[in-house]
Each structure stands twice: as structure tokens, then as C-alpha cells.
Amino acid sequence: IRRTPFKMCSRSMASKTPVGFIGLGNMGSPMAKNLLRHGYPVIATDVFPESCKELQDEGAQILDSPAEVADKADRIITMLPSSPNVIEVYTGPNGILKKVKKGTLLIDSSTIDPSVSKEMALAAEKMGAVFMDAPVSGGVGAASLAKLTFMVGGVEEEYTAAQELLTCMGANVVYCGQVGTGQAAKICNNMLLAIGMIGTAETMNLGIRLGLDPKLLAQILNMSSGRCWSSDSYNPVPGVMEGVPSGNNYQGGFGTTLMAKDLGLAQHTATNTKTPVPLGSLAHQIYRVMCARGYANKDFSSVFQFLREQEEEPEKKGD
Amino acid sequence: IRRTPFKMCSRSMASKTPVGFIGLGNMGSPMAKNLLRHGYPVIATDVFPESCKELQDEGAQILDSPAEVADKADRIITMLPSSPNVIEVYTGPNGILKKVKKGTLLIDSSTIDPSVSKEMALAAEKMGAVFMDAPVSGGVGAASLAKLTFMVGGVEEEYTAAQELLTCMGANVVYCGQVGTGQAAKICNNMLLAIGMIGTAETMNLGIRLGLDPKLLAQILNMSSGRCWSSDSYNPVPGVMEGVPSGNNYQGGFGTTLMAKDLGLAQHTATNTKTPVPLGSLAHQIYRVMCARGYANKDFSSVFQFLREQEEEPEKKGD
């Protein structure tokens, strides 16, 4: 994996200049705290005053709008729920680009459509700024422990500058290519993850119905060509593994709603690039139905539970 | 994985008594040769005289029918293309069960419906014989090199006796449980394999369309939760890995027709046990369509090629 470790950039100085942070939700807040912990002054903003208050108590300076943050900081990280928020925060009436300084580095860690990342990069470039997409893998826990994985897309010359900040918040930083490829990598991984998880759930369920012991079946799969992350590291069948959501009634982990959102992004990009993704598409639909049937907040491995028989019911006669 | 290593059985004697072998096709022939190599006298039969001739030249005794083999050997291995062949060879007018001796060990290495294995076991039991299912993983190459994996279902007391023979032909022998569970394990593994392969092909294709380098994308997936055997050991994208069929125009490997056959078995067992397998079912359909569209004899990783754009064609106006 290509990384560009030794390049220097005028922005990444020995003395730490302030870093802007916009979006202080469940993920953004611990990420910003890790920057503070590494000695970076943080200038932040969020639409929710409580979130701002909390970070202010940790030592951050709070401003009223993204534009004002852009006026004060030449490195800004954004962490927002979805594409419309990103568009608003960057190009809205009080958005970053209203006051961004030439040469500012803009790093967006939201998970959004790669085509929106490209649009933002273009808009930033017109203002003389640099935009990179750097979505994360790993949840709230990884964010707190600075163990996130960042997948970074953007101009390679600026990667070292981004890396300096991202390594304060994550354990892995991977350079993926031109702008948008960070999003692409994340979306691709999560699509294959969803397919592997549903496939594992179906397979384990079928094997159990055919008389196989679930632990034995998992062992056989994991030493064979059926092996995948969902079978060997996150098995969806209660009792097969310890320390995974299937052992805890599918609490915690990565929620079905979030998986459905990422699969929606995968579907959007596949549709827009005319790429056939039959299993990815069906995986999306299955998680969508699960959201409609009460599984929205369970871990995405609960698809095993969703597919199991609920109760035996007698057949009725008819057509 | 439970194995029963130290049990003894009157049949597994120090002096090697003859072993029957029925079904001398691409797989059966090298398997029988490996028994000969280990010093077992082999008494064989097959519907094709040439196959018999070839094994005769290697030292095997050839008889005219399964019934005659059963008359001479008290350990018999069968390796046949599909369920109807197995039914015929065991219960047909010249079948094994016509002349099987009490206490004979019958090992079927064909890949068939587990419910047929159970039927055969029942029929064998009525004659005082023991039937075990022991389908294999690994192709013709593994058969020649005695590197097959056997997944064994049947009475646990007889497993050691079966193991003695199977270890002459394979590198791994796994005890799966009651009769039929060997088939179940194989079918489950191959269903998940098919899902993982198609998922990997879709994901790699989507990532490439989104601007990611295929090797880099494979690396990212393989260090993340998208990882699976198809992404890290058998990548379907030409140029990503060496020594796999994708690097050789999808020649060799495991043919699409055979995968379609195994997915058909998975679908049958899922339907019969009323188990939902949405992705397994769609994977079956995709390999079925591929068989209809000229991919029958290519390796099953050619699904990547199948999903790729063939040529750009202009849009026409209309409804």
C-alpha cells in the first residue's frame, strides 16, 4: 500500500497551529478530543450547543459557524452524518468556502457519496484550498481509543499533511488515490462485508438445519474456501464466538440502519457508474427490510436472527 | 474439531485386505491409484471400459458390476457424478446392496443431496452394512496428489475405519456428525464460497469503476472486514494475484457448471428444510445464467468477467 511518508508541507510545522473541527457528534467529539490530547489547539463548531459546550470544557475554542472556523484555521476536519450536511457545511451561506484561506487543508471524514466528495474538491480548488476525503472504519469505541482506520483520497502531495493529523485519531491511515477514492474504498469494503455477513448467516442457518453443530461448521468453513471475516471474526450465530454482538443479543457493534445507509451509497454509486452489483443490491434490500421489521438498531449480524424460523405454524389447504 | 483417532475396528487390520472402488472418473481414478500406492489391493468397476482398463494396468482387479465388487470386498468407496448414479450403484439391480456382506463399510465420496445419503445409509443398515458420506473438497490436482479434504458423516464408531482409507487419498479428514453431515458441510462451504466470490467480483468491479487500483483495493479489503477467501486467496481480477485462474484467462480451477451443480444441491436442501437462503439462491441463479451464456467451463471466478462491461453502446431514445 502506497504511502508518502517523508514529504513535507509548509502547514505541518513543528509548532502546532490550530486545527478546525466541524461536526461534534458521537464520532466527531472523541476524534476532536484526541487532537486536543496530541497538543493541537482545536477551533470547533456544531449545530448542537451541548456538543460544543462539552468540547469547550476540554479546552477547545468554539465559534458560531463553519465560515468563522475557516477564517481562523488552515487545517479543518469535518465529520458529518450525510451528503446534504457536507454540502451545507462546505458550500452553504455560512459554509467553510465563504471564508476559507488559500492553501487550507480540508479533510472530510464523513461517509458520503464519492461524487459529492469530488464536487467539494472542485469547489475548494476554486478557492485555492485542498479537499481530501478520509472516511473512517471503526465505531465510537475506536474513535475514543484513536484506533480508527482512515481511507484517504486526494492529491498525493498533500497526503503527508493529512496523515499528520489523522494518525492522532487513528491506528491506520491508507492512501487510496485521487479524491473520492477514500469513500470508494470504504463503500466497497462495507458492501462486501454485508454480502459476507448475510451469506454467513444463511450458511450457518442451513448447516444447523442439516444437523451440523454450529461451532464445528464455523471451524470447517474457516479452514476452507468459505472463510470470511464474518465467519471467522464476527460470527453471527450466538454461542459460536465470544466478544461479538451475536453473543450479546446483537447489542452494540455496527447497526443495521448504518449498514443500510452505506449499502444505499454503494447502490447509488453502482447505479451512477452503471456497474452491476446483484448481491450487493440484494444485501441492501435485505437490510432495508430488516430496518422496516424492527432490526434497525441491532447489530448487522442480527440478519441471522432475522432469517431463522420464528415459530412453527401449521399449513392450511388452498389453491 | 472432533475426531475419533484411537478407536479400532475389526476391519482395519494390519494386513491390508482388498478395497472396492466404484466410479473411475477424473476424480475416482487418481483416488483409487493412491489406494494402490498405499499397498491396498483394489477391486474396481466402472461403466466405461477404458477407465477400468487404465486402472487394471496399475494393478487393480476389475469386475463387472457393483454387486460383484460387494461380493469380494468389505470396504467399498464410491465416487459418482450425481444422486441418480449413487442410487443406481447402491440399490439398482446389479447394485452393491444386492450382494453386500454384513459389516461392510461403504464410503460415498460423491457430492449429492444429503437426504439421498440418508436413504442409502438406511438401505445399507437393513443389509447389516454401514454407509458413510465423505464428499471431497479439492479438484483433480488434489486427488492426484492425495491432498483432498474429506468431510465425513456417519456413525462415529466407524469413523476410524473410514479415516484409515481416506488418509491415503487426502490431507484432511474431518468428522462432521451423523450421516449426511459430510454432504451438508460441503454444500454449506460451497454456497458461502459462491457468495463470497460473486461479492468479491462485484466489489472489485465497482471499486475499479470508482477509480481505485485493483491491487490496492484488494489490499484494503484483505486488511479490513471485507476480507474473504475469494479476495485474499483466489482474487477474480486478472493481475491482482499470481497462480490463480483469473491470471490464466479463467482456465483450470473449479468450473462454473460444477459450482452451479453444488448451488443446486444447496437450493434443494434449503427448500426441503424450509430455510431462507436469499443470497445463496441468487448466487445459484447467477451461475446458472453464466452456464447459459458461455461460461460453463470457465473457472467460477470468471463471474468478474461476466459482470464487466462488454462494450460501450449508445443510448437510444424511447419511452
Next chain:
Amino acid sequence: IRRTPFKMCSRSMASKTPVGFIGLGNMGSPMAKNLLRHGYPVIATDVFPESCKELQDEGAQILDSPAEVADKADRIITMLPSSPNVIEVYTGPNGILKKVKKGTLLIDSSTIDPSVSKEMALAAEKMGAVFMDAPVSGGVGAASLAKLTFMVGGVEEEYTAAQELLTCMGANVVYCGQVGTGQAAKICNNMLLAIGMIGTAETMNLGIRLGLDPKLLAQILNMSSGRCWSSDSYNPVPGVMEGVPSGNNYQGGFGTTLMAKDLGLAQHTATNTKTPVPLGSLAHQIYRVMCARGYANKDFSSVFQFLREQEEEPEKKGD
């Protein structure tokens, strides 16, 4: 549609000879009563004594086994739940073929795998008897009112003889071709029905979400190319049509379990003939999941309810 109206057969005499009837369940019982109503002496049997008692009270003669019925009647109708029952009743130790007389007409109205129909026809032919498959469309209500549709497969020369009896129990009798084609026609129709129903449910749901009035949307579809039986005669959205199960909390009608069974047969025949049926296959899986999620006994149009949002749930943050 080809029918063979004027051929005569020695069995279809002016004076009504006894008709055998095997399988007196929810469907078979009213069918047998309609034969009695038309003046045919009925000789019947069933595994449940109560069912026999009830028909005896209506004037039928009850015997102990299919073999005994075959000994007394030279026209026999069977109406059984599934393939194994049919195999047992025809070829079992007390089965019809044990005592069937040469020239007997055997009509099986069960819905089963066409390949089993062909096997039964072959077995009957060996005994000098004639087997026809004649599955029905229409439920218990249609059976009572003699308004069933029969789809008949078998030797064309015998069709008139079958028709004489079937017209007593149904409003439509259609000759489909060689043996097994009656089953094929039924399976094909129900597969397309399931696809149309799920498609209609998805479409109506999507339209409603997009702001369309459901009645208006149904009207637009029904005057356009989206029109199908499920949209114009059995709309799954409550309130759009009257007199259909969607207006009665999906009670009555054609149960999800039965649809899942028929789709299982369609899947089996498709797999066995190597025919790709991607939508049919997914429809099967959807009805299979519905059976697992509490919809087993609801009308199959309840797929609309299954796909609807259950409740709004808040999103949680995470990976």
C-alpha cells in the same frame, strides 16, 4: 387451447360406474362430494377416519387402503398434500398399483413435482393403467362450488374420459400436453403470480412513499404496461379494492405457506432443468422469510404489509 371434446372411451359410459377417490382433505372432500352430487358412486379412502366418516355419511363407500379402492374402481382420483404422499399412495405396499386393473384411469389432482408425475405414469403404464396429472387452481371455496380449474397432462386419447369426471368438480378443464404438463402449467402460473404480487406490493409501497394516492396509482398501473392480475384483481394495498384479502387483514385467500410450497416446486423443477429463474427464486426466498417471520397463514398479498415500515427508529452512530 386444444381440447379433445368428442373422443369416446369405453370407460365413460352412459351408466355411471363407481369412481375411486383417495385423499379426503380440505380440497378432496368437497371434490368427492361433487362427484356424488353428479350421481357417481364413490369408493373412497383416507388416512384420517373422521374424513372417511364424513364422506360415508354423504353416501360414499369407504375402504381400508388405496389398493382396495383400485380393486373395485377403474377410475380413481387422488388429491394429496405432496410428492411423498403421492408416491406412497401409488407405489407403497398398500398402494393403488398393487391391485390396479388393466385400463384403469388414474387422475392425480395433487400439486407435486412434474417429474414425480412422470414416474407415476411410467409405473402405472407397466401395470397397464393410465396416469394423468390434473392439479387444480382455486381454493376450498372453488372446490365446494365445483368452480376449480384443472390443468391436465397425459395421453391425449384419454383426455375425454378424464374431462367427464373433472367437469363435475370444476368450471375449467384445460388440456396441457403430455404427462407432467398439468403440473408444469400450475407451477408456472403460480411462479409468475408470486412475482407479480411482490412486484405490485413493492411498486404500490414506493408510489405511496413518493406521494401518490394508492387508488390513483392502481388506476394508472392498470391502464398502463405495469398492469397485472395482482394490481387489477387482487390489489395488496388495503382500501384499494373490495372483496380481496387486503381489505380483510389478509385473512382467507391463498396462504403464504402454500405459495412458498409452490415456489419450492418451481425452484426444484428449474434447478433440475437448469433453467435460470432469478426473480422466481427471489420470490421464493421472500415468501420463505415471510413464513419465518409470522406471515405463514396470512394471504400471500400480505407481502405488502411485510415490506412496509414497522416503526420509525432513530439512527445510531457508528462505523
Next chain:
Amino acid sequence: IRRTPFKMCSRSMASKTPVGFIGLGNMGSPMAKNLLRHGYPVIATDVFPESCKELQDEGAQILDSPAEVADKADRIITMLPSSPNVIEVYTGPNGILKKVKKGTLLIDSSTIDPSVSKEMALAAEKMGAVFMDAPVSGGVGAASLAKLTFMVGGVEEEYTAAQELLTCMGANVVYCGQVGTGQAAKICNNMLLAIGMIGTAETMNLGIRLGLDPKLLAQILNMSSGRCWSSDSYNPVPGVMEGVPSGNNYQGGFGTTLMAKDLGLAQHTATNTKTPVPLGSLAHQIYRVMCARGYANKDFSSVFQFLREQEEEPEKKGD
């Protein structure tokens, strides 16, 4: 179906004032000609000079940009390939909204995402203009013969004004509700159409494999619950019906690429509204694969051909 027949609007005068027309492609050109035929002066523009020239010869006035058209006409119809074109033509630097006059009626007959229609309506409203979506059903032939069906969304008060123009170009004009519902109706219809077509192709193929005569099978379906527009009016099996593309090597009709585009829109709206559409989604994928495999320009009923066996190929042995 609600229509608002008698309302009057100041714009729909007895004397015919000029109508603007933007987008003179395969569909737009014959539509504009029909306006000319009905005596409306037409002021048009298009990016392709040849298209403009052709309409000029028929008597239209040609201007350089949408803005200039908006300066001269207070009723404007747009007919464009996709959402980005619509956004450009309405809100671009030379777009309609740069010079639109208060009270202008804007009718967009493009097939696009309903959410874009809503955006355009909002932008138009800010300028004091009225935007309606009115996508069409029917191809180039229907456009020439003024036999299109228009599905209209927008403020009900303006519907009569729109209807006056649309009836010059179409045989059916249906009011669907608020802005965007015209698009919604079209997308819904085409999604169900695609599902019905693929389902019909699968079913006919399966029936033929099971020994049914295709014409007979079509008749049985069409008198039963499997009936749909694709089975009774546009059967995809060559030889079953006359005057449909299946009888003409799938030439003409509604191209696979266009169906794939509409299914992409359906998928987008379903994803955005979190609506599960499993069959619609799979139908989209199937048409997407077909585009990749050489069926892009064939009629969408060619899915029958796509699913058929290409050639018999021998099975090889292996895993």
C-alpha cells in the same frame, strides 16, 4: 382518476400565444411538431444545431439559449435526457430561470428523479413561475402520432393550462398530484413493467423446458392469475404474438438501456425514501448485466433470449 377539466387560467387563451420548447431529440422533435400542427407558434432551442434546423424548416423560431426562450414565451416545455440536463437547462448560467417571466408555466416532460422535479419547482416558485413534471409513456412512434400518455404532477390549479398543451401531443393526460408525482407514477409503472417482463420470460422459459407449448402456456397464464401486460400484450417469446419486438428479433420497442435507466431512477428514489424493493432492485441488476453483455439496444423483452441456454456444454470434473 381525478382531472380538473373546467378550470380556466389566464394563459390558456383562445388566441394561441407562442410556446417555448427546449430539447429537440428523438422525442422532443415530434412533440414540438405536433404543437406546430395544432397552430401554436413554437420558440425552440437545442444544443445540436441540426435539430434546431430541422424544426426551423417546420416553422419554429430558433433561439440561442433556454434563457432567451424564457424571455419570449410564457409557456415552456422541456424534454431532456436526464437530471443533470434538466438542472442545467433550468438553473444554469443561460438557463430558463435567468429570464423567466412571472406566471410562466414550465412543463418538464423528461424522465428524471422526482426529487429533482421538486427542486426545480421550488427554484421556479422563487422566480414567480410554475413548474410541473409531465413525463411520458410511449416511444418515438407515439410521439409522432400524438399518442403519448402524460403523467402530470404539480399544482392542481394549473393542470388545465398544462392539459391544453399536452393534449396536442398525447392521447392520455393523467393528473397524479403534487409536483414530482408524475415522475413517481412513471417510475412505478416501469418498475412493475420490468418485473412483469422478466417474470414472464422466466416463466415461459421454464414452461417450455417442462414440455409446454409456448402459445398454450401463454393462453393458460392469460386466463389465470399469472396474467400481466408482458404475458398478454407484449409476450417475449418469439412466435407467441404478432406485432411485438419478440417477433422481430427484439428490434424496436423499448430498449434495455432505457429500461435500465428508469430502474436506476426507481432504485434511487427507493433508496432515498428507504423503501424496500427487492424484485425491483434485482430487475435493475438484470437489465444492467444485460447492458454489459450486448443487449443494450435490443428491446427489453430480449431478457427471454438472455436467460435461454446458449449452447450445450459438457461438464468437467472437479471440486
